[in-house]
Amino acid sequence: MRFRYCPDCGALLSGRVLGDEGEVPWCDACGKPWFDMFPVAVISLVHNEKGEVLLLRQNYISTEFHNLVSGYVTPGEDAESCAVREIFEETGQEVEQLELVLTNWFARKEMMMIGFFARVRSGELRLSSEVDAAAWHKPEEILSLVSSRPGSTSRILCERFLSRAGVSERETAQES
Ligand SMILES: [Zn+2]
Incomplete structure (x- = not known):
């Protein structure tokens, strides 16, 4: 999101050079910058x-x-808490161990994705209304099921997980 008007007072923003940031959108009335913003999701x-x-x-x-x-990170929430919360809300699973794997810019939607591996002890699946179905899959199956778009955060996370689990691309291909 790029601001043209001040969200606080509605004045048209000008530009002002702010140190190393270069020229940023600036409200003369409020005396503050309005940096470009984007959603953050885990x-x-x-x-x-x-x-x-x-x-x-x-x-x-x-x-x-x-x-x-x-899911989207809410104001005041850290990414780790968001990941644990979303996993519980959407699937009913309780996270035992969370590991930050990567951050990735999702260009098509202009948002920052923060990717985790989350280990759970599999319990009864309790799905939220946002989830139509859920199932456990063998690692060899997952690359053929998730987005095939290069650079997709899902895909990169799956590839990293497989490489760490020692599942080769050949085994993956044979399975699909
Ligand atoms: Zn203003």
């Missing part, structure tokens, strides 16, 4: 004690691909 690859991966069907996101568990 996305978690949820895996269990058997090494299986939990994938969701969420038709409002895609009818083609399976999804990892994702």
